[in-house]
Amino acid sequence: MNTIGLYALIEYEVSKLWRVWIQILVTPWISALLYILIFGQIVGRRIGEISGVSYIDFVVPGLLMMNVMQSAFSHTSSSLYFRRFVKNIEELLAAPLSYMEMVAGFVTGGIIRGLVVAAGVYAVAFLFTATSVAHIFLFIFYSVSVALIFSLLGLLIGLWSENFEQLAIPQTFVIMPLTFLGGLFNSIHMLPEKFQWFVKINPFFYFVDGLRYSMIGISESNRTLGFVLIFALVFGLGFLVWYLFKKGYKIRT
Amino acid sequence: MSEFALEVKNLVKKYPVHGGDEKVAVDNISFSVKKGEFFGFLGANGAGKTSTINCITGIGKISGGEIKVFGYDAVKDYREARKKIGISPQEFNIDIFAKPKEILYFVGGFFGLPKKERQARIDHVFHEFGLEKYADTPFRALSGGYKRRVMLARAIVHDPELIILDEPTSGVDVELRYELWRILTELNKSGKTIFLTTHYLEEAERLCERIGIIFNGKIVALENKAELIKDGKTVEDHYLHYAGLQKNGV
Numbered sequence: 001m002n003t004i005g006l007y008a009l010i011e012y013e014v015s016k017l018w019r020v021w022i023q024i025l026v027t028p029w030i031s032a033l034l035y036i037l038i039f040g041q042i043v044g045r046r047i048g049e050i051s052g053v054s055y056i057d058f059v060v061p062g063l064l065m066m067n068v069m070q071s072a073f074s075h076t077s078s079s080l081y082f083r084r085f086v087k088n089i090e091e092l093l094a095a096p097l098s099y100m101e102m103v104a105g106f107v108t109g110g111i112i113r114g115l116v117v118a119a120g121v122y123a124v125a126f127l128f129t130a131t132s133v134a135h136i137f138l139f140i141f142y143s144v145s146v147a148l149i150f151s152l153l154g155l156l157i158g159l160w161s162e163n164f165e166q167l168a169i170p171q172t173f174v175i176m177p178l179t180f181l182g183g184l185f186n187s188i189h190m191l192p193e194k195f196q197w198f199v200k201i202n203p204f205f206y207f208v209d210g211l212r213y214s215m216i217g218i219s220e221s222n223r224t225l226g227f228v229l230i231f232a233l234v235f236g237l238g239f240l241v242w243y244l245f246k247k248g249y250k251i252r253t
Numbered sequence: 254m255s256e257f258a259l260e261v262k263n264l265v266k267k268y269p270v271h272g273g274d275e276k277v278a279v280d281n282i283s284f285s286v287k288k289g290e291f292f293g294f295l296g297a298n299g300a301g302k303t304s305t306i307n308c309i310t311g312i313g314k315i316s317g318g319e320i321k322v323f324g325y326d327a328v329k330d331y332r333e334a335r336k337k338i339g340i341s342p343q344e345f346n347i348d349i350f351a352k353p354k355e356i357l358y359f360v361g362g363f364f365g366l367p368k369k370e371r372q373a374r375i376d377h378v379f380h381e382f383g384l385e386k387y388a389d390t391p392f393r394a395l396s397g398g399y400k401r402r403v404m405l406a407r408a409i410v411h412d413p414e415l416i417i418l419d420e421p422t423s424g425v426d427v428e429l430r431y432e433l434w435r436i437l438t439e440l441n442k443s444g445k446t447i448f449l450t451t452h453y454l455e456e457a458e459r460l461c462e463r464i465g466i467i468f469n470g471k472i473v474a475l476e477n478k479a480e481l482i483k484d485g486k487t488v489e490d491h492y493l494h495y496a497g498l499q500k501n502g503v
Contacts, residue, residue: 002332008362019350087346091407094310094340095363096332253268253304253313 006101009092013079013109017116024113025120028067032121035063036128039185050187051218057132060125061212062184067121068143069175069207072114072150073157076106080158081167089251099245103155103238110151115143131215138214145230146207150175152237159241159250178204183212188220203229255324258337258415258446259286259309265317266304266470278304280470281318286448286463288323288414291441293461293478294450295492301470302450303343306419309448310340322415336364339413341404343420343450349393353384353403356392357410364411371410378406381436398429405433409440416440417448422456434460454489464488466495 017024040056047055083089092102125131133139153170161167182204188196199205206226213219245251266279279301286292296302307313309320311331320327322334347356357378361371379385382402387395392403401421408416418437422430437460441447451457457464457478464481466474473495474481481491 002363002365004365004367005363008359011362012359015355083348086349087342087344088348090312090342090346091360092363093312094335094338095360096335096365097363098332248314253307 002096002098002101005095005097006105009097009102009105010108010112013075013105014112016075016079016109017113024071025117028071028117029120029124032063032067033124036060036125040128050190053216053218054129056125056129057216058187058212058218059185060122060129060131061215062179062208063125064118064121064215065142065146065208065211066179066184068114068118068147069150069179069204070171071117072110072147073154073171073175075113076110076151076154077158077161077167077170078154079109080106080155081161081164084158084251093252099242103152103242103245106155107148107151110154111144111147114147114150118143133215134217135214139211142207142211142214142230145234146211149207149230149233149237152234152241155241156237156244159244178202179208182208183220184208203233206230255321256287257285257321258288258290258323259292259448260321261285261305261309261318262320263318264305264308264315264320266301266308266313267316268304277470279308282467282470282472283318284465284472284475286415286446288446289441289444291437291447291460291462292449293457293464294448294467295454295457295464295488296450296467297496300467302467303419304470305467306340306342306417306448306450310338310417311335312340312342336411337414338417339408339411339415340417341408341419341421343423345392345400345404347392347400347403347407350391352389352391353379353395353406354388356403356407360407361410366411374410374412378410382406398425401425401429401433405436413445415446415448419450420452421449422451422453430456454487454492458482458488466492468495 036056039059044055044059049055050058122131157167157170181199182202183199188199191199206221206229209219209221210223210226213223262283264279264282265277267275267277270276282305294302294305304313308315309322309327311327315328323337325334325337327334354375357375358371361374366374379388382405384399384402384406387399392400395403405421408418422433425433437447449457449461461478463477464474465472474491478488482488
């Protein structure tokens with residue numbers, strides 16, 4: 001194994017965070033601040049409690065998960081697409097790195113970005129409420145595993161995209177809507193019963209709900225199903241991305 | 254150990270084209286480059302030079318045949334083979350927002366150089382190419398000549414045994430071309446094997462010990478330079494002959 005090479009790739013991916021740190025770090029923190037201010041403080045006071053907790057405490061885990069997903073996805077998709085766009089991917093292809101090491105390097109960069117952004121959102125939330133973590137290991141598990149899933153998804157989109165528009169499509173048309181419809185701002189019981197099935201088939205619901213359980217101990221989903229879904233996605237997407245790298249899909253001539 | 258730095262046997266490279274057909278870019282070529290040799294690989298645009306290089310370095314997939322680098326199979330023993338190769342491609346395939354010191358630091362890392370050793374190599378290579386002043390200038394802000402220097406510095410930062418240069422002097426001024434010739438000659442004298450493609454035939458004649466000419470994916474000439482020009486003709490005369498052209502007009 002080329003451990004120095006893998007570490008260098010991770011260092012390189014992480015170094016990109018500081019190049020445009022306002023866009024990558026400060027922007028999501030300000031967005032989170034606005035969400036917490038409007039939904040948590042202003043709207044939340046009128047809503048009252050959900051399942052025995054204040055609305056702001058109910059919303060914060062969803063905001064954290066949304067930022068983990070979006071940041072991890074953005075990082076790997078844009079990083080890989082940019083490397084393809086300027087043919088800089090050749091730098092990696094000509095190096096003594098295995099495809100597994102390449103995927104691991106990109107994905108670790110995505111996970112780190114997701115967690116750094118989430119840590120900032122957590123700190124912002126802490127200004128308004130006593131955000132807690134009820135189950136620390138579950139909290140780490142959900143944060144890291146979901147960041148991993150979205151880093152892998154980002155790599156798929158980074159491979160598939162032929163232009164910057166295609167790169168932006170999944171974020172706007174898939175990730176954002178499914179996050180909002182996955183119980184980010186509302187309990188599933190706030191929806192009419194005939195629409196609840198739609199939330200239950202949305203995988204994002206299990207991610208948001210899992211993190212919420214780890215933080216405030218409240219869960220509305222079948223968590224066993226959530227675990228199975230997470231493991232299936234990690235292994236399924238991991239294999240698919242590795243296979244596409246190995247085949248040289250859109251990266252090797 | 255093999256006496257060859259590079260052995261290419263029956264190499265075939267095909268590209269899919271629209272309509273489900275395939276275009277043969279490299280058509281069953283075989284050649285070898287001895288350790289320490291300065292080898293020139295000449296050919297027109299689209300002749301198959303870059304496709305051959307891509308197959309050697311791992312950038313492109315091999316459609317058929319076999320490539321060995323210092324005895325290591327380029328596909329099965331890719332780690333060992335690639336450690337021995339440094340590549341400077343024709344195009345600037347670099348992260349344009351990165352600074353030269355970052356580019357060399359990370360690429361040295363990809364090739365497995367430990368940090369201490371890496372920094373010493375970066376300092377040496379920066380000095381060799383006169384890049385010290387521009388270590389912190391983003392690549393996109395450099396002049397064309399300095400961009401080319403960074404490309405070459407990146408190719409040798411991990412101290413490879415086989416240096417592959419795809420038209421390294423295209424688009425550079427005469428001063429830099431002479432400077433690069435000096436550096437390449439010194440590298441070759443220090444024992445490095447150099448595989449050079451160029452459109453400047455006088456460059457090949459000046460630097461290379463052996464020359465291969467490729468046309469339409471096939472090698473049409475493979476000779477020692479001395480042997481090639483012993484008839485009193487230049488490398489350019491021979492090249493034009495194989496291309497079916499004449500000097501001063503078609």
